[in-house]
Each structure stands twice: as structure tokens, then as C-alpha cells.
Amino acid sequence: MIKKYILAFLSLLFCSSISFSQTPCVNGMAGQFPCNNIDILANIPVATMANSMLNPNGTGPEGSDIWGWTDPTTNKEYALVCTTNSTAFVDISDPINPVYLGKLDTNAGANVWRDVKVYQNHAFIVADNVGAHGMQVFDLTKLRNVSNPPVNFSADAIYNTDNLGNCHNIVINEDKGVAYLVGCEQPNGTRIFNGGPIFVDISDPKNPTKINHYAAEGYSHDAQVVTYDGPDTDYTGKEIYIGSNETKISILDVTDKNDIKKIADITYDQLGYTHQGWFTEDKKFFLLGDELDEKDIGTNTRTLIFDFTDLDNPKLSSTYLGASNAIDHNGYVKGNEFYLASYRAGLRIFDIQNIAASTNSMTEIAFLDTYPDNDGAAFNGVWSVYPYFASGNIVINDIERGLFIVRKSGSLSTENNVIDKNAFSIFPNPSESNPTITASNNKLIQSVDVFNILGKRIYSKQNINSNRFVVPIQENAKGLYILKINNQISKKLILK
Template sequence: MKHKLLFYIGLCLSLHIYSQTNCESGFAGEYPCNDYDLMSRVPVSILANNLGTPEGSDIWGWTDPTTNKEYAIAAMTNSTAFVDVSDPLNPVYLGRIDTENGNTSFWRDVKIYNNHVFIVADNVGAHGMQVFDLTRLRSVTTPQTFSPDAVYNVVSSCHNIVINEANGVAYLVDCKNTGRGVHFVDISDPVNPVTLGNYNSEGVTHDAQVVTYNGPDTDYTGKEILIGSNETKVVILDVTDKNNVVKISDVVYSQLAYTHQGWFTDDQRYFLLGDESDEQSFGINTRTIVFDFQDLDNPVESSTYSGPSTAIDHNGYVKGNEFFMASYRAGMRVLDLSNVGAATNSLSEIGYFDTHPANNGTGFNGAWSVYPYFSSGNIIINDIERGLFVVRKSGTLSTTEEEFKNQFSISPNPANINPTVKAKQNEQIRSVAVYNILGKKIFFKQNINQPEFVLPLENQSKGIYIVKINGFVSKKLILR
């Protein structure tokens, strides 16, 4: 019986969510870490469809303004997956949107505006931009394959999408049929996108950030400023008037190989840039270049951060005084920005969670991107081979949640008979829901209002289940 139980546990873990593992002595399970715990993981096999050989790519997050639930939007090479991560220990896969034309892509990128997600894909032919109303996720009870609410077909294949949420305009970059610069789209009515033209005077725009400027250069206060990572340079554009884009300046740097992606500090004074090929081309360690943008007409290189390994840096985002960088084989690295203006040692690493435990070498595996903006403190990472990770700074998981968890128990567990949920002290069991490994609700009962409740699971298959008590506390149950 013991061997059979281990088999079923292994089978379920290969298909389902890997649950909380604290970072202790430099590891969270198999994953190297420093000050970040693993909350859960959802593998590629659940997130993607079976077309081709699926991998993870971009990731973004959405917080429902009505329910405050948090959702991960995980871009895959053949689809876009939606996962409810409101309970970081027990994420629930809700479904996916498949690629628009039935072909797989090397990359897929997503961004959010007005409760809609906008999805582009690269090297995939006539994909266009898919638009999906995220409020549809509120009513999902079983995983679904969704259809988009709209598809914008003026573009075919685009590498990335940028949205300045303050103005309702999407900036699609490196679109193969519109000049490979920047393509402007009015998305103020999300399901009825309107073309606003193109800007192609500065070559290929690989990635960008667009802000309504409120930084130190008062000449541009209130203007829409685009910072483009344009393969061979960083370009600063005034894109306030889409029919009259004005180039402000550009800047290059030493050991330039492929200008990939960057992000402003919150005060819009400094810009942190990653070059995706310098580690390979020059044999250097992970490098983040800091530019001083105090004068947008005259940007200057301020300092350089060198990481502890030769891993390639990919996408990075600023939140307050921290820079969260997806660094391929080195996973997520967290840098302290408190001294960003210093001439030397301007950045320092203060934590990490390595989603690629094999090595930190120079290769295109591991963490593709990271989203650190959930108000809960949960951070989501999309890993090329291993899928969605939910991580969190060590020691910050709600003590209230932990206390509530301790008020309930399930026995026997593992169980080969119907187990009993029991409440301790003065608690009562008001409702119970049971989910299988795919997130499908297989049992639900409310208005119980008793200290004990027997789960009628005698007809269910062996495996791992999640039992949610009173709509808040989640417990893992093994049926054997």
C-alpha cells in the first residue's frame, strides 16, 4: 500500500500544483533561494495545450477591482493561460485562449487595460492582437478553452505590446507587417480597437515602456514618453501626438550586443537596461546598465551592476526600491535600488528565487519574466520549462491565514475512507468545497454550521485534492 500511495503522490505532483516550501538553508525544495519562499507551482503541462512543444514566455497579473482576487496571465508558446492565485498556496487553473491561427509561436506577450488582456504573438503568421474580457473569469467553475472577445487583424505577428494605462493606447512593437517600429492602437473601447498609425524612423523596437512623464526634466512634464529598446540603442520619443512623433534623443553604451528591455525607477530619474546578448558576446556576468535620464535630451550612462553569474538577464520591473529581474537560468533576482544614483556599487542583490536549479549558466532556459505588482505581496514568475511559480518574500505570509489554517483539520489524511473535517475550539464549518487536480470543483456544500463534517468522497479517484473550508482555508487531502 505504501508503494501505491507514493506512486499516486508522484503522479499527481507531475500533473498538478507544487505547494508551499519555505526557503531554508538556501533551498526551497530543489530550488536555490534567498529570502523568497515557494508558495506553489503550476507546470507547463497544465497551462498550455498540446500543440507543438509548449513553453512559457511572458507573464502579467490582473486584480479584479470588484472581488480583489488576483489572477496570473501566463503566456505560453501556443496559448495564454489564466490562473486564480488569490490563495497563493492553492492556485486554480481556469482555462486558456489558444493561438489565433493554430500555429505555435516562439513568444507571446500580454498586457492589461480596463479589465481586458491584450495578447500578441511573434513569428506566428497572421495572429493579430487578441482581446479578452477578464471579468469573464469570475463565473468560471471548471477549466475552459476561451474564445477572445475581439481580434485586431491590422497587425500580423508582433513581438511585444506596451500599454500606458493612463491614456488607453496600446503600443505594439516589432510587428512584421507594419514596419517593425511602433504601431499605435486606440483601445479606449477595448473590444473595438482603432488604428492610430505607425512610427518606424528608428529601426526595430524590440521592447518599450511608455509613461505619462512626471520626472525631473520639466520640459516634458505631462507628455507621453516612450523609452524604446531598439536592438542597437535606447531611444527616447515624445509620442503624445501619434501623427507627429518627436525623437528626443538616443543613447548607446559599451559592450553593446542586443539592447533588449528596460524600466524606469519610480521617480523617472533612472532607467535600468538589460542587454540580452552581452553575456554571450563578451563573456561577462549578468549586467544591468543604469542610465541617468535627468535630462531626456542628454541621457548618460550612470553605473553598471554586475551579477554573481553568467546568466542572461531578460525582463525586469521596478517596484519601489526594488528591481525584480527574470534572469533566465538564474531565475528571479531582486536588486536593491536604494543607492541607484551612486557612481559605484549602485545596485546590490538582496534576494532571489532560482527556478532553474541545474545551473546559472549562459543559456536561454529558465525564468522568462516576472510580475511583482500584486498588492498581496505575491510574485509570479513564468519559467520556460517549468511553468508558473508563485513566490513570496520569506516570513510575510499572513499570520492570520496561518492561524485560521490551524483551526481546522482533516482526518484521516491520507484517507481510504470518507475523511472528516473538524473545527477546533469555537470555530464552525460553514461551507466545504473540494477541487480535483485540474481545479474542477467536485463537491460543494454550504450552510453546514457544525464543528465536524464527513466528506462524501468514496466514489472519487485516488490522488491529491484541495479542500476549501469556509471559502478561505485550503487543505491538501490525499485519497489512496
Template sequence: MKRSIVLLVVILFYFSGCSNDQENPVADDNGIEGEGNQVETAFKPCDNGKAGEYPCEGFDLLGQIPLADFSARAANDIWGWTDVTTGKEYALMGLDNGTAFIDISDTENLIYLGKLPTATVSDTWRDIKVHQDHAFVVADNNSGDDAHGMQVFDLTRLRDVANPPQTFDADAHYTGLGRAHNIVINEDTGFAYVVGTNRGDAFQGGAHFIDIQDPKNPVPVGGYGASGYSHDAQVVTYNGPDTDYTGSEIYIGANETNVIIADVTDKDNPVEISSLSYGNRAYTHQGWFTEDQRYFILGDELDEINFGTNTRTLVFDFTDLDNPVLHTEYTGPVSAIDHNGYVKGDEYYLANYTAGIRVLDISGIDAKSIVQAGFFDTFPTSNTAGFNGVWSVYPYFESGKIIVSDINRGLFVVKKSNS
């Protein structure tokens, strides 16, 4: 009972505290409004454990744009887009009051091209994904079921920005839902899965299925709510070891108290395959498949606070989707909270709040061997369990650039040293 009360108090504190950020200026890590924005943007190599003022191991700072330059109080999610026509690379960063678009092609001259303002009030949570050269943006703005919806923005417009920064408008605005915590896109099939919506809607805050094959004309095609509210998810066209589901569209939801696996191939008849839980569960937050789709790497956002552990990362064996099992756990060197994590090859890129980004070598995952391969700490004064620092990380540019959104300090562009 005590544990349940503590969990409830922590969750209420976290969500109410994050909401208060909408009304109060974001303080930096020293508690002084704005000081955290005074950051040089020049290249800083990781030398003797520091890149300028930032602790690091194996990652150089290529460039940084402070939060103040975006006229925002807080940053949140981040995603990337590569224009295959021009070869240019762009960061798409969520802010409390909109979405910022940054040309990162020349890291000596990062260009803030402009902002797509929020469709409604400012909000702590915003999420962005990309399909067919369009950005899809949702926000969890706590202002009613008919609030933000999903904005669609044609990213090819970024080719022709003459006088940045500009204020952009959306190319389409889908209003078939209101608030949403996250959006997931399976680019293989052209379907978006919007999750974390109003718990009282038709899908209980689960997944809304939206056909975005024609990006500017999104069409609702049902949803899945049998397993309850999904905080985050990943959806893949399955090609993993369980041949019973080869070619199926598989949904893995981080559903606050458990992980659920569902077959959503038939949009009219989605079916739960299995669900799982684990010890010392506090808030089942977000996870990502390894590239062979055998393992699912999960972060629990509140276990570090509730149980006093260092950063904990759980690895589940999904060889049999009908019977997933816990494979191993990795415990990091600091007590910072884990947030979003993504796999690229044999590495797992973890947004670790006050500990910055932590990169884990998962090449030995079969043998339950996971080690820290490097890090870049955008929040240099503390590694304690708190909700400051890095929100998310995007490691998928072919150039090797990694973009990082820091709640307090804005955009960072980093890269492996000597790469």
C-alpha cells in the first residue's frame, strides 16, 4: 500500500509539475532563469572528458542553438528529416509553443528556419514523426478532447526559406482527435498510430489508426483500445524470429503498467497477442526493437525515483511474441531518469534526462552483456533523478550527426569523435 501511495504521489507531482512549466519560465540547472541559454555554438571536441563545459566520452559537440533563440520556455521531442533531393539534413524539435525547424547541414552555420506554432495553447508535451517528406505533430495539451489534433507540415517548404526564422502554417490539420501524447508511424505501410489520447474516447487513450498514404489528407481507419491507454509505442512490419507473424503489422505499446503486443494488420480487427510486466515497475514509458526484432529494450520512467536505483534499462526477449520474457537488465553508472531510447545497429541511444545522452553497446545482448560506449552530458551540474536535461535523441542521419533536445538548453548537434 505504501508503495502504491508513493507511486501515485510521484506521478501526480510529475505531471502537475510539468504542466506548471507552461506558466513559469524554465530555470536552468542552477535555478537562474535564462543562464542555461548562454552557450557557445562553436565546435568543441571531446578532450579529456569535456567538450567545452559539457562532460563527454567519445562524442564531440558540433553545434548548439540555445532555447532563447526559439522564443520558447521549454523543449521536448525531436526527430530528423533528410531531404533526398538536396541531401540536406534537418532537425524538427518540439517546443512548448510549437515545432522548430533547423537546417543542420552545415554545423558551423546551424540555421533556425522557423516555427510551426501550436494549434492551441502552449504545452509541455509535443511529439513529431515524419512520413513522405511531411511532419506529423501532436500535443498532449490538457485542454479538452477537441484540442490540438494532428498538424501536417510539408517539409519540402524548408528548401525555400528566404528570411529565417519564419512563422509557418500547417498544410493540413486533422481534428479527428484532440490531445495526444505521442504519434507512431509505420513508414512501410503509411499508417500513423496516435496514442495517449483522451482516456474517455472511443479507444480509451489507446491507438487511433490514421491512413497517411496521402499525407495532406489523413483518413481515420479505426483504432485499438482493448489494452487501455498507451503512453508510447512502436509499430513495425514484422520480420523477426517468430515466423507465425512474419509480414504482420505488430504494435508494441508501453501502457503505463505493462507492455502489450498486438497484431494491427487488420485495422477492423486488431488483436492482442500478449502482455507482460516486470519487477519494480513504476511507469512503463517507452521502448524500441533491436534491428533483428528479437529483443525489445524498455525504459521505466519512474523506477529510479520510486526505488532509488541507478538508471535501469530492461531487455525483453521477443523470440516468441506469444510468450515474451525478461532477458536481462542493465544498470547505468548514475541515478538519472531514462526517457526515450532508440536503436541504431549495435548501439542504443538513450535520452537520460540530467545525464544527457548515454550510448550503450548492445552487440553482446545475446549473452546479456551491455556496456556504456560513450556519452554527451548537456546538463553538466547534476546527474540526479530529476526532469531536466535531455528529452529525446535522434541518431539516424547517414552523416552520423546526432540531434539532441534539451528541455532547458535547446538543440545540440553531436557526433562520434573521429568519425
């Protein structure tokens, strides 16, 4: 019954730019979406953020890559949302009420893929499967003073050296101020440098300058570049490039852009398409996704974990298979967790504290399935995820449904993981008035704290020592709150 009222309440929050907001994960569902331990804070449809006049082949706009920027002056958080024909900028510093600030249109017509990364308060944007696009540079500090959103922004610079047209992806090593453009073509579709990385100095962001390129290892679909601080002391301080190169992983020392040194290549069984991977933070392991093994070979969602403790001799450490055969796409590591965009299976979050083990190296701890129809091996649903905001908020870009701003339910220690959770009840819930907490089994209510969805305490009462307590919060804004009882048990409450 509570779930029914929650959904009814949430439907009242609909507006033209925000599809829905504050949809908690209740009994395995966040509204229409299967979930575990993830609440939806807000959603903005892709059609709101894209340019409806620039649709490829007459189809509707779609979402693709996503990244984030935190303004170092204001600490506001922004989502940079790639679509078929534009890059949208969304202020998510209030994630329940995100503000779509505007978009930067494509530089060369509509396309399927667009990728963005950030360096020194600038966004660097490339696009694939389109003509003379080049690399767009956009000064993100423009987002500080948008008085009448949404705005149609213009690029601050366009990089098109070597008659650069398309690039599939862009990688930035922020330590060095170098961008790596990969999978690039001229406007006529001719590959540039076999699709290998092009090294661009972006230390002066509005004046990008080519350093060199590298063609010997062929096409790079995606890559990660780090200033190495891992266990292989032979490479300490070196700039290491890990390329996902369609048929192999290529490890390169790219410290000297005029003298690239190959370290190792890696292949593996049941190879479909070596797509994308990410280091663990200690650089001991590399988590790889193969994009076509599920579709073409028939495996369940597969993550390959490689031991990179010796970069000259990398080896497969373990393989994780998911519960369905949904295709995996982009995955990123933050601390001891792995955030995987898994197309029709949505966002999956894994605990990787046991990553060194030969079995059970990853454990799924949370998910939000934004494609509820099925988890089949097809290209719908979540394209990518950005988990690196200091707030703990996570942004997802869904191909059909656009931007999701979400947060792990467990970040506020909700009731799923506490002892004696049924000792206290809240009524009414959802509530239009001050709700009453009632204790059972001779329990006493000693203290009550109320938090909003951002984790801010809005009410606190100590030394209650009663089996009933009315919480005086009805004058607060409508939405989702967490009531913490006796500093131990947490309950979700909806004010409507």
C-alpha cells in the first residue's frame, strides 16, 4: 500500500523538463524500474536536452557518453550529457531539482556517438560517425552565470589539425595536460594514423596543439592514460597508455611522445570486441569489458579482471559473469567499487575488495535497471555512468530515457541493513501532516534525527524516552526524507 501511495505522489511531481524525481527504491522497484539499494533523485528526458531539429535518419535523439565537472570556485556539480546531436549541461548541485542550463550543438550534423572529458574547467568533445566535427573546446565557467536557461552555447575553440573529422573517443591525462584522441577519421571517413592515438597538448585549453601521433598498434576504441604509481617500479612516474584496441589490449609507455615504447599486448579467449577498461586505484588490476561477447558468443555479462602487477607480463586473474546476457559498455572504478553501464541491465555497482581472488572477485551490491522490458543482449538502456562527484551523487546517461541522477540508498544507512528494523513504525507514510513514530516490543524512542536526501540534518530531538513521538516536520518541502531513530535504525518517509 505504501508503494502505491509513493508512486501516486511521485506522479504529481511531473513537469515538462523533469520527467520524475525522488523515486526511492521500495521493495525492489524505483517506480517502474527494478532496483536494489539505489534511489532516483531526478530524471531529465533526452529530448529535453538534445536538438530535436538534428535527428539522424529521422529518428529521435539518443543519449551517449556522460562526464562531470565540479566548479572549484563554487563547488557546484554539473553533469555533461552527450546526445545524438549536442552536449547538454545540467546543474545538479540540487539533485532533486536539476537545472538544464543549455547545450552545445554538434559541429557537423547528427551522429550516433559523442564523448566528453574535462580538463582545467574546460570540456573537450569529440563525435564519431559524422563529418568535419573536430574536437570542440568549451569553457565550463560560462555555466556559473546563466540567467535565463536553457542557452544555446558556442564552442570556444575547434581543433581540426590533420583534417580531423570524427573521433570515437577522447582520453585526458589530467596530470600532464595531454588529450589522446582515438579512433579518428578524416571527414570523408578515411582513418587517420590507423585510428591510433593522436597526442594533443591542452595545457592552454583554448589553444590545443598537436604533439604527435602513434599508428603502430592500430585502432584504439577507448583507452585510459595514467601517470603510473602502481606496483611495477620499472614504470613509476611514467605515462602509461592502456588501449582497448578491438582485438587486444595494448599497454604503451607514452612518456616521450616522440618515442613510444610498447610494453605488452593482451588477448583472451572468446574475444568479441575489446571495448573499454579501467585500472583499480592501486593499479594492480585492470577491469575489461568486451562489448560483443554477450551478443555474438552468448556469454552472460562478462568482466575480465587482469593482473597488472607486472606490466610486462599481464595475465588474466579472474572472470566475473553477471546474471543476464546484457551487454556491458563503460565501467569505472571508484575506491573499492566498480560502476558498470550495462545497457539493458542498467547501472550495476560491484564491491571489488576481493578483486585479487580467483573466484568471487566481484560482488554486486546495487543496481538500477532503466530498461525494464528485459536484460537482453541489445544496444538499449544505459550507455555510461559518472560516479566521481564528492557528494556521492551518480549520473547515468540512458540511450532512450536521458539523464538519471541517482544515489545509493545505503549512503544514509537505510533500513535494509539495520538490526531490529521492525521495532519502530511510522504512520502515516506517505504523510501530509506530522507523522508519528511508534515503538513496539517494549522499545523506547530515545532520539530522532531527520535528514533530507542530500544527507543534511533538518531536525534533531534527543532524550525522548517514550514509545510514541510525533515528528514536527510537516512544514518542510515535499519529498523523500530519512528518519534515524536511536542513532541506529533508519526509515524512509515521504512528505506529500
